[in-house]
Amino acid sequence: MKSKLNFLIIFILITVLVFSGFQCTRQNRGKAINIVVWNLWDDEKSWEDMIVSYEALVAADETKTPVKIVYYKKVFTGNENYEVEFSNALSQGKGPDIITLNNSWMPRYKDKIYPLDEGAKTAQAYQRKFVDVVSYDFLEGNKIYAVPLSLDTLALYYNIDLLNAAGIFDPPRTWDEFNEAVRKLTVRDDKGNIKRAGAAIGADKNINRSSDILALLMLQSGSAIVDENQKGQKIATFTDLIEGSSSKEDLKRTIGGTALQFYTDFANPAKTVYTWDPLMDYSIDAFYQMNAAMMINYAYTVSTVRSKAPKLRFAVATMPQITGVTIPVNYANYWAMTVSAGSAYKAEAWDFLMYITNPEIAKIYLAKTAKPAAQRDLVAWQENGEDLNLAVFARQSLTAKSWHQKDNFAAETIFNDAINSVVLNRSTPESASSLAASQLDQIMKK
Numbered sequence: 001m002k003s004k005l006n007f008l009i010i011f012i013l014i015t016v017l018v019f020s021g022f023q024c025t026r027q028n029r030g031k032a033i034n035i036v037v038w039n040l041w042d043d044e045k046s047w048e049d050m051i052v053s054y055e056a057l058v059a060a061d062e063t064k065t066p067v068k069i070v071y072y073k074k075v076f077t078g079n080e081n082y083e084v085e086f087s088n089a090l091s092q093g094k095g096p097d098i099i100t101l102n103n104s105w106m107p108r109y110k111d112k113i114y115p116l117d118e119g120a121k122t123a124q125a126y127q128r129k130f131v132d133v134v135s136y137d138f139l140e141g142n143k144i145y146a147v148p149l150s151l152d153t154l155a156l157y158y159n160i161d162l163l164n165a166a167g168i169f170d171p172p173r174t175w176d177e178f179n180e181a182v183r184k185l186t187v188r189d190d191k192g193n194i195k196r197a198g199a200a201i202g203a204d205k206n207i208n209r210s211s212d213i214l215a216l217l218m219l220q221s222g223s224a225i226v227d228e229n230q231k232g233q234k235i236a237t238f239t240d241l242i243e244g245s246s247s248k249e250d251l252k253r254t255i256g257g258t259a260l261q262f263y264t265d266f267a268n269p270a271k272t273v274y275t276w277d278p279l280m281d282y283s284i285d286a287f288y289q290m291n292a293a294m295m296i297n298y299a300y301t302v303s304t305v306r307s308k309a310p311k312l313r314f315a316v317a318t319m320p321q322i323t324g325v326t327i328p329v330n331y332a333n334y335w336a337m338t339v340s341a342g343s344a345y346k347a348e349a350w351d352f353l354m355y356i357t358n359p360e361i362a363k364i365y366l367a368k369t370a371k372p373a374a375q376r377d378l379v380a381w382q383e384n385g386e387d388l389n390l391a392v393f394a395r396q397s398l399t400a401k402s403w404h405q406k407d408n409f410a411a412e413t414i415f416n417d418a419i420n421s422v423v424l425n426r427s428t429p430e431s432a433s434s435l436a437a438s439q440l441d442q443i444m445k446k
Helices: 002-024 044-059 079-091 103-112 120-129 132-138 160-165 175-185 210-220 255-265 283-288 301-308 346-356 359-369 376-383 388-399 408-423 429-444
Strands: 033-040 067-074 098-102 155-159 194-196 294-297 314-317 330-333 335-339
Touching: 033 335, 033 346, 044 067, 044 346, 044 359, 067 346, 079 103, 098 103, 098 346, 103 132, 103 330, 103 335, 103 408, 120 132, 120 376, 132 335, 155 160, 155 388, 160 175, 175 294, 210 255, 210 330, 210 408, 255 408, 255 429, 283 294, 283 301, 314 388, 330 388, 335 346, 346 359, 359 376, 376 388, 408 429
Parallel strands: 033 067, 033 098
Antiparallel strands: 098 335, 155 294, 155 314
């Protein structure tokens, strides 16, 4: 696979040289226009081959105006700061042509985006190219609102040596197996205090992406979390009863309440799965320090763990599922590129975005960044690659889901507050879930 990729890079560079020479013989078609890209997380080296090859391709086409891609890696100091910077740039007429947004930001950014609308065939091609959750997040009718180069999902990180020592030969595949593994892996002192957690799970502030884990549990239980067809009714749907549950107040069990119960039991000293204290170190730190045998996290955390603990023997397994399910449910959290409504070069900006999502071009980016693919064809390519951890994340993208959040900041706060209220015994899981649903309703109806 590496040899093929190297050949592709060499081919692109040769093409660039040929096109560059070809361009010198052409008549001047005017000054090149600048397409300004604001991106997060990726340095310019990650995009260099895509940018150079695209500029050369346009330069070789007499029907197109020459283009220069001006790439900026923005320093991410928080979602709100990024949004303020973007809004200020737009108001000053200095906004970028292409911006990065998280899949959960879509409702807030919809009026700031210029979608690609080229009819049903283009929309259908988009659906075939990307995994299902991408169309759920960014396709409305025939309008394409954004395109991702990669897609991340939650998965199970585990310490190989600690699982071996506990006699656990395979990482847990179901939540029942997960509970059993947690009981085996948790180590307490003679006073019952946790010395080593079986898994970093159960609280809010010291668990990375705790609200995402809770949302995943709801999705796995069959809830869409919010009703897509509002019709004036309640929007939050995780207050629906679990199948077989009684509607009597003292016996009813809702999807949200059951998910909250399951999640917070890991931080409840009265439960057999008690494994986490809200005062413990942050979940990622606890994992690489071997103070937690397992954790749930995204693909981007692999590099963090490796840099902090180069000698740590760990691996990534697929996310645990409910026992007996035939179709797994995974949780998507990813970034996509889109064209600003304030761009003066909307068609040219979309042309560049469609170019970089060409599978052979996207391969170069994915190989450089070691990120999981968002395109169906590239999932198989990564599954057969040498990076077994990356293969797990790539495979999970096919069964990934998300949910439409009108305000993801508020939704995250609501879910984390619900977790915290149960952990601190301020409310029952059912009452905390009910309050969270009511708060989410108010936000979604605004």
